[in-house]
Amino acid sequence: MGTKFNIDRKPVPDEEINSHKDFGELIKTFKKQSIEKARSDTNFLKNKKITYTAIIAGATVLCTVTYFSVFKSKETKQTTYDKITTIPLQTNAQNSKSNKAFIVPPISKLNVPYQKFKLKSEHGATLKTQSNSKIIVPKNAFVNKKGENIIGDVEIQFREFHDQADIIASGIPMKYDSAGIQSHLESAGMIDIKGYQNNEPIFINPKKQITVELQSTQIADKFNMYELDTVAKNWTYLHRDNSLKGLEKQDNTVKENNVTKTIQKQIDAIPPKIEIEKVVYSKKINQLPKANEPTKPSKAIEGRPKFQLDVNAKEFPELATFNNMVFEVGSENKNYNSKLSEITWSSAEISEGSQKGKNYLLTLKLRDRIEKLFVYPALTGKDFDNALKTYDIKYIEYKNVLAKRLADEKRLKEEFEKKQAEYLAEQKKLNDDLIKERIKIRQEQEQQLANQFKSIGNQQRVTRIFQVSNFGIYNSDCPNSMPKGEVLNPLYMVNGTTPLLNLSYSYLICANKNLVYNLNPNEPLRFNPAEKYSMCIIANGKTYLCDHETFANNTSNKQNKISLKEISSEIDNVVDFKKALGI
Amino acid sequence: MLLNAVYYMEFSPRYHHTADMLQTEQHLIEAAKQNPEHFGPLYDKYYKQIFGYVYQRMDCKDTAFDLTSQVFLKALTNIEKYEYKGVPFASWLYRIAHSEVMQSFRTRKNQRTVNADISDLRNICEEVEQEYMEEYKSILMTVIKDLPEEDLQLVELRFFEKRQFKEIAEILNLTETNAKVKLYRILDRVKKTLTKSNKNGN
Numbered sequence: 001m002g003t004k005f006n007i008d009r010k011p012v013p014d015e016e017i018n019s020h021k022d023f024g025e026l027i028k029t030f031k032k033q034s035i036e037k038a039r040s041d042t043n044f045l046k047n048k049k050i051t052y053t054a055i056i057a058g059a060t061v062l063c064t065v066t067y068f069s070v071f072k073s074k075e076t077k078q079t080t081y082d083k084i085t086t087i088p089l090q091t092n093a094q095n096s097k098s099n100k101a102f103i104v105p106p107i108s109k110l111n112v113p114y115q116k117f118k119l120k121s122e123h124g125a126t127l128k129t130q131s132n133s134k135i136i137v138p139k140n141a142f143v144n145k146k147g148e149n150i151i152g153d154v155e156i157q158f159r160e161f162h163d164q165a166d167i168i169a170s171g172i173p174m175k176y177d178s179a180g181i182q183s184h185l186e187s188a189g190m191i192d193i194k195g196y197q198n199n200e201p202i203f204i205n206p207k208k209q210i211t212v213e214l215q216s217t218q219i220a221d222k223f224n225m226y227e228l229d230t231v232a233k234n235w236t237y238l239h240r241d242n243s244l245k246g247l248e249k250q251d252n253t254v255k256e257n258n259v260t261k262t263i264q265k266q267i268d269a270i271p272p273k274i275e276i277e278k279v280v281y282s283k284k285i286n287q288l289p290k291a292n293e294p295t296k297p298s299k300a301i302e303g304r305p306k307f308q309l310d311v312n313a314k315e316f317p318e319l320a321t322f323n324n325m326v327f328e329v330g331s332e333n334k335n336y337n338s339k340l341s342e343i344t345w346s347s348a349e350i351s352e353g354s355q356k357g358k359n360y361l362l363t364l365k366l367r368d369r370i371e372k373l374f375v376y377p378a379l380t381g382k383d384f385d386n387a388l389k390t391y392d393i394k395y396i397e398y399k400n401v402l403a404k405r406l407a408d409e410k411r412l413k414e415e416f417e418k419k420q421a422e423y424l425a426e427q428k429k430l431n432d433d434l435i436k437e438r439i440k441i442r443q444e445q446e447q448q449l450a451n452q453f454k455s456i457g458n459q460q461r462v463t464r465i466f467q468v469s470n471f472g473i474y475n476s477d478c479p480n481s482m483p484k485g486e487v488l489n490p491l492y493m494v495n496g497t498t499p500l501l502n503l504s505y506s507y508l509i510c511a512n513k514n515l516v517y518n519l520n521p522n523e524p525l526r527f528n529p530a531e532k533y534s535m536c537i538i539a540n541g542k543t544y545l546c547d548h549e550t551f552a553n554n555t556s557n558k559q560n561k562i563s564l565k566e567i568s569s570e571i572d573n574v575v576d577f578k579k580a581l582g583i
Numbered sequence: 584m585l586l587n588a589v590y591y592m593e594f595s596p597r598y599h600h601t602a603d604m605l606q607t608e609q610h611l612i613e614a615a616k617q618n619p620e621h622f623g624p625l626y627d628k629y630y631k632q633i634f635g636y637v638y639q640r641m642d643c644k645d646t647a648f649d650l651t652s653q654v655f656l657k658a659l660t661n662i663e664k665y666e667y668k669g670v671p672f673a674s675w676l677y678r679i680a681h682s683e684v685m686q687s688f689r690t691r692k693n694q695r696t697v698n699a700d701i702s703d704l705r706n707i708c709e710e711v712e713q714e715y716m717e718e719y720k721s722i723l724m725t726v727i728k729d730l731p732e733e734d735l736q737l738v739e740l741r742f743f744e745k746r747q748f749k750e751i752a753e754i755l756n757l758t759e760t761n762a763k764v765k766l767y768r769i770l771d772r773v774k775k776t777l778t779k780s781n782k783n784g785n
Contacts, residue, residue, distance in 0.1 A: 003728040004642055004696040012644060014631070020648045021630045023623050030619055030659050145767050147760070201767070206760035231706060232745040470763065
């Protein structure tokens with residue numbers, strides 16, 4: 001049967017998939033199969049005929065395989081009839097959305113250019129980019145499409161992206177989908193690296209890595225490393241970016257002070273107190289007088305064999321109240337015969353029986369002989385009547401003791417729970433105090449750090465290290481959720497007069513972060529009034545900007561008009577674009 | 584407690600596992616080795632993924648559901664043999680699924696099916712730097728379904744299921760670079776076919 005090809009098949013809804021999920025059935029089948037397997041294994045091994053047949057069959061297969069591998073040449077591949085099915089498309093919208101290329105520079109004539117470097121693969125090299133970043137290529141770092149080591153000249157194409165202008169110009173999507181949660185990546189530096197030999201793409205040797213030391217102006221220590229997957233159309237998280245060089249890593253830990261240390265000590269002291277309280281509680285419960293239910297006397301049955309025994313009252317207090325008690329041999333003792341009564345046993349001991357308080361185990365010993373019998377305490381004649389009266393009195397006493405014990409238990413439990421609740425409340429309060437104190441310390445630390453950065457100046461750079469095992473696009477980023485706060489349906493006005501329609505791209509540029517939100521031009525504009533933004537709009541092949549002062553003015557008065565200015569169509573390089581954006 | 588904690592833990596959509604998640608999954612596997620009833624959270628976690636993988640290669644939905652049950656039955660039967668090698672349990676399940684699917688083509692005469700979207704074909708064109716044209720559709724379909732099974736798997740995993748190379752390498756028991764190199768060779772052939780058809784057309 002040939003291979004069938006379906007195009008745009010309708011996906012199976014989750015509800016349908018879930019309706020087939022049946023773990024109970026799986027376990028049932030598994031158990032059934034295990035039982036059958038166990039049975040068949042036993043039967044199989046028992047059957048000698050099967051064993052011999054298996055050996056003969058094995059030998060036959062071996063001979064056949066040998067014969068074919070030695071004497072038969074390769075079979076010619078059969079051509080089969082293949083069926084092609086095309087299922088109509090679901091919707092045009094879905095199709096048009098997915099048809100768009102993944103990386104599209106939005107402004108024609110404008111892109112971040114590649115810097116090209118030539119080196120000998122067998123020598124390796126350290127390459128320096130225009131921004132003083134370094135690309136460290138070890139010896140024999142490349143393989144060709146056959147996986148063979150490459151010798152000779154190779155070309156490395158490299159570009160780096162540092163700010164919002166680079167991000168917009170490159171068209172590299174900064175949206176990040178993690179488990180269905182959409183966010184935008186705030187970049188601390190991004191690189192795109194490729195390799196070629198004679199215009200053929202090459203690969204990085206799996207045993208080697210290229211190190212890129214990227215000069216970055218983002219000095220914060222909150223970024224992760226991502227690689228762009230152009231097929232899955234998403235960023236792939238690699239690891240935390242711990243590669244900062246050139247500036248001491250920010251200490252994210254809160255420095256404890258005397259206040260937090262004292263609170264922590266108090267918090268630490270609470271669990272032992274709770275444990276001690278538990279011990280005290282269980283001790284008190286154990287010390288409460290025990291209520292032992294008296295055993296109701298049984299009348300001896302005539303004709304049943306009996307033993308007379310001296311019983312230790314301390315060991316069996318429930319029997320202590322009865323005089324002249326006898327122990328009847330239970331009918332379940334199949335080993336009993338009348339001769340056992342005639343033997344003078346060297347020892348006769350009783351212990352608890354199968355039904356606590358009702359029967360006892362009588363162990364009779366004579367030299368090596370041991371007989372065990374279940375016996376039942378019983379009384380005869382007046383002894384039984386007296387015992388019944390005594391039982392009634394003891395039972396009332398027992399009830400009283402039991403009621404008192406239950407009341408005491410309840411009181412102790414309430415006291416215990418109240419005390420525990422007090423400890424837990426104290427613990428919660430102390431934890432809250434500790435968090436508040438730590439937030440205070442953190443704020444102070446951040447303020448100190450901000451002051452330190454201010455004094456350093458905004459030209460401070462750090463080096464971010466990318467370990468590259470595959471050619472592609474890498475980013476040191478931090479995901480940011482979509483802005484929250486104000487929402488408006490914007491009407492973009494060119495020079496305050498002409499409305500702008502048919503927007504191709506709409507970018508909300510965060511001034512305080514290296515972050516660009518790629519917005520859907522047809523959706524309302526969401527922004528945080530506390531943040532500083534500018535905008536870049538591309539429509540009808542032209543680029544328009546709204547600087548952050550205009551954006552703040554336009555949005556503060558709750559109007560929906562955003563005033564834009566067209567930038568010169570002659571801008572064809574990123575440096576001029578940066579100037580236009582005010583970067 | 585552990586089982587419940589994992590059961591309700593939010594997992595990333597398909598593959599990405601942190602070290603903690605791998606470790607927790609390891610606890611679950613050990614629990615399932617001791618008692619098959621503890622296999623439940625793993626079954627719940629991976630059922631949809633495995634069904635997706637199986638159905639991607641089948642034409643009949645019901646057969647895909649049956650095979651998915653077979654995969655989990657086989658996994659449960661053999662869980663004692665499972666050894667942790669630093670990769671998610673999913674890779675092991677995918678290998679069982681692959682073997683079951685292939686077995687079903689041989690013994691049950693089920694039909695090997697390739698399922699793709701037009702956008703996937705466009706992606707392939709984009710990867711080989713060709714602008715997608717309507718007439719490429721049938722060419723691509725023919726080229727893809729004529730690929731040897733191993734190559735077809737690579738194309739399916741990468742372009743139709745959009746898996747990362749790391750995951751593909753683990754499912755197919757290859758190194759990441761090897762998977763990339765092999766896929767590049769396939770794409771090279773695709774590119775040549777498309778270029779040739781373009782020339783013939785012109």
